Amino acid sequence: VMDHEVGLFCRELPKVELHAHLNGSVSYQTIEKLIRRKPHLNIEHSMTAIGKGQRRTLEECFQVFKVIHQLVDTEEDILMVATDVIREFAEDGVKYLELRSTPREEKNTGLTKKRYVETIIKAIQQCKNEGVDIDVRFLVAIDRRNGPEAAMETVKLAEEFLLSSDGLVVGLDLSGDPKVGHGKDLLPALQRGRNSGLKLSLHLSEVPSQLEESDLLLNLPPDRIGHGTFLHPEMGGSQSLVDKVLKNNIPLELCLTSNVKGQTVPSYSKHHFKYWYQLGHPSVICTDDKGVFCTDLSHEYQLVASTFGLSREALWNLSQQAIDCIFAPETVKQQLKWRWTDLKHHIFTVTKPEANYVSQTVV
Structure with a gap:
């Protein structure tokens, strides 16, 4: 009973999603x-998702993205993918979403980085015009594998x-294979973005032994941290890294299924x-890549609860x-808080647990 009750509550709960990579969020459908x-690509489903009980190394996870990129290489594809992803988040009770994606160019289809971003904006506007109940914003992603010049180009585009x-x-989002490149080469681009008013969400300490890089990036400081798996001393991080995060009150975007399936965390x-x-x-509880990791935000909340x-x-x-x-302005935060207040009584009444179920708080 309890699991069903909690599951129902998590579905009804209004939610905020702040760490969702567009291409990793593409659903099975x-x-x-x-x-x-x-059809000429001969791609099978098993190549694009990591199912229940499956584990993959981080390297293998990045292989999955390569396959998805082959499927999404025209404006038409991006428009469909983005609108589908936005609608699915809305169906899962997400009221505010920040999507992120690296602008790509595809010589063979004529796709440019600028058109890539424009198409995602078009998808956001289209969903809004259709009355989809979700407020969506976009973070332009810097892929660290592409080096400092590309990073600077991305920042200028974002500006x-x-x-x-x-x-x-x-x-801006900083992501890509954490084992490639060094954050210090990307600092000028990130500093420039920061100075022009762009908020920064940086993947940080996603893999072990990146103390020096994490320290450098925390000095910016970022507005949010993606994962931060290895920041604290028990995970090989350091107290001084933790202190910087606490002192600047930098929120963490935490993705449970992603970390366990991607094997950077041994168990929930x-x-x-x-x-x-x-x-x-x-x-903040997030999904990271709901398509690739076969999850959704309600499920992540349920995992945290159980x-x-x-x-x-x-x-x-x-x-x-x-x-x-969230990175949207104060007025938007205020509107969302009013929405939550409006919904609270309804949700706690609709999803009343069994009278004899007393919640046990472990944490």
């Missing part, structure tokens, strides 16, 4: 449509859209969510506190 469009996208482009109970949550530090014994009230607070971590 959308992949199906893409495969039908491109352009920061001014012209009517508030839809709000920041060992996830660093517990470490930061016990410190009372802002931690693994760490969080009550419905604690889950509600977790979801509501995420509003303070």
Whole structure:
């Protein structure tokens, strides 16, 4: 009973998603449509997702993205993928979403980086015009594998859209294979982006032994941290890294299924969510790549609840506190907080647990 109750509550819960890579969020159904469009590629489903109980190394996860990129190489593909992803998040009760993606150019289809971003903005506007109940913003991603010149080019592109996208482009993401390149080479680009008013969400300490890089990047400081798996001393990080995160009050974007399936965390109970949550530090539950890892945000909340014994009230607070971590302006935060307040009574009434079920808070 309890699991069903919590599951129902997590579905009904209004949610904020702040760490979602566009191409990694493509669902089974959308992949199906893409495969039908491109039969000549001979791509099978098993190549684009990591199913229940499966584990992959981080390297293998990046191979999956390569396959998805082959399927998504025209403006038409991007438009379909982005609108599908936005609708699916909305169906899962996500009220505010920040999508991220690296602008790509495809010589053979004539796709340019600028058109890539424009098409995602078009998808966001299209969903809005259709009345899809979700507020969507976009983070332009820097892929660290592409080096400092490409990073600077991406920042300039993001600056352009920061001014012209009517508030839809709000920041930069730094991602890509964490084992390639060094953050210090990307600092000039990130500093420039920061100075021009773009918010920064940086993948940080995603793999072990990146203390020096993490330290450098934390000095910026970023506005949010993606994963931060190996920041704290118990995971081979250091107290001084933790202190910087706490001092600047930098929220963490935490993705449980992604970390366990990608093998950077051994099990759900060992996830660093517990470490930061016990410190009372802002931690936002996210999906990372809902398509590739076969999950959704409701499921991630349910995992946190069952693994760490969080009550419905604690889950509600977790979801509501995420509003303070978004990159959209204060007016948007205020509107979202009013929405949460409006919905609260309804959700706690609709999903009343059995009278004899007393919540056990473990954390």
